[in-house]
Amino acid sequence: MPDRIYNFSPGPATLPQEVLAQAAKDIVNFHDKGIGLIEMSHRSKEFMAVVDETEALLRRLMDIPDNYKVLFLQGGASTQFAMIPMNLLGPGRKASYLNTGTWAKKAIKEANIVAEAHVAYSSEESTFDHVPKTDDFTVDPDSEYLYLVSNNTIYGTQFADFPQSDKMLVCDMSSDILSRRFDIRPFGLVFAGAQKNMGPAGVTVVIIRDDLLDRAPDNLPTMLRYKTHADKGSMFNTPPCFAIYVVGQVCKWLEKIGGVAAMEEKNREKAAILYDMIDATDFYKGHARPDSRSLMNVTFNLPSPELEAEFISQATKEGLDGLKGHRSIGGCRASIYNAFPRQGVLDLVAFMKKFEQAHR
Numbered sequence: 001m002p003d004r005i006y007n008f009s010p011g012p013a014t015l016p017q018e019v020l021a022q023a024a025k026d027i028v029n030f031h032d033k034g035i036g037l038i039e040m041s042h043r044s045k046e047f048m049a050v051v052d053e054t055e056a057l058l059r060r061l062m063d064i065p066d067n068y069k070v071l072f073l074q075g076g077a078s079t080q081f082a083m084i085p086m087n088l089l090g091p092g093r094k095a096s097y098l099n100t101g102t103w104a105k106k107a108i109k110e111a112n113i114v115a116e117a118h119v120a121y122s123s124e125e126s127t128f129d130h131v132p133k134t135d136d137f138t139v140d141p142d143s144e145y146l147y148l149v150s151n152n153t154i155y156g157t158q159f160a161d162f163p164q165s166d167k168m169l170v171c172d173m174s175s176d177i178l179s180r181r182f183d184i185r186p187f188g189l190v191f192a193g194a195q196k197n198m199g200p201a202g203v204t205v206v207i208i209r210d211d212l213l214d215r216a217p218d219n220l221p222t223m224l225r226y227k228t229h230a231d232k233g234s235m236f237n238t239p240p241c242f243a244i245y246v247v248g249q250v251c252k253w254l255e256k257i258g259g260v261a262a263m264e265e266k267n268r269e270k271a272a273i274l275y276d277m278i279d280a281t282d283f284y285k286g287h288a289r290p291d292s293r294s295l296m297n298v299t300f301n302l303p304s305p306e307l308e309a310e311f312i313s314q315a316t317k318e319g320l321d322g323l324k325g326h327r328s329i330g331g332c333r334a335s336i337y338n339a340f341p342r343q344g345v346l347d348l349v350a351f352m353k354k355f356e357q358a359h360r
């Protein structure tokens, strides 16, 4: 077996090798304390320092103002689809949603269970091949917030600019958090499952403006209230210790390479290499409209499903793993998150050229 393959998996996804190496050490013996990281009390001085440091790193990297809380929760990004309307809406209240793919659709479904979701825009008819611009939709005036998914992992689309709205924005950033700079102030709440771009599965980061913590109805159970977790610094119950620790290590790595601005530059460069390849031929066809293209998930098709299967199988043999598209659209998808190395993108492009010559 090769030492390390190129892992194009959409999530859980590739992590920096130095983070994995450090985690392997710390799991066995944390900071030479004679105890492993995942054996320590979550209330120990050592672990509390891990949580504090992870939060501080996220605040620095994302420039998060003091009037936002940073929470480390469980239940995955999918639990947020329900927790958001449960805490911010409730019966008889409304929010507007942009339906730009599977994850948006699932959030709309949950919102309709506890409140009302107004679908302000949908790109479903064109297989979610684009995201809207501000002028393409109207937000229901009674909406408490406008909900969007910044990067549509499955379809390979992304908002290059966030919509302008007089409503606060609520955003699922599961697959592009920490990949580019943005101003958090128009957002009331931003959340992300860690396993795409910042760590392992098991923790969901929720960043919420503190005035929203008191909106929840009285009949909401304790664990489902953001305020419960905010008041206790994510320590109301046992938090996902290992996952939080890895997010902290990934943040340290990111800070060391120059922070989000430097990362964004690298991400733009990596994505451009792939899209240039796709645009240079009609053998490969991009799924996303050029103005909606994702810097994180590059989706494309070959002339036939048979060729796609052959492409994926040969690529896997050459150490280019995880290129199969999501079952809902088929085709191929190269997920090139923050930790995915530029060399892997160059190798994929070389493979694509070779494959095209052999099969066109």
Ligand SMILES: *Cc1c(COP(=O)(O)O)cnc(C)c1O
Residues within 6 Å of the ligand: 011, 075, 076, 077, 078, 079, 103, 149, 151, 152, 153, 172, 173, 174, 175, 193, 196
């Ligand atoms: C993967 C993904 C989710 C689902 O995350 P879970 O942690 O598995 O619930 C939600 N939204 C987006 C944008 C995703 O990419």
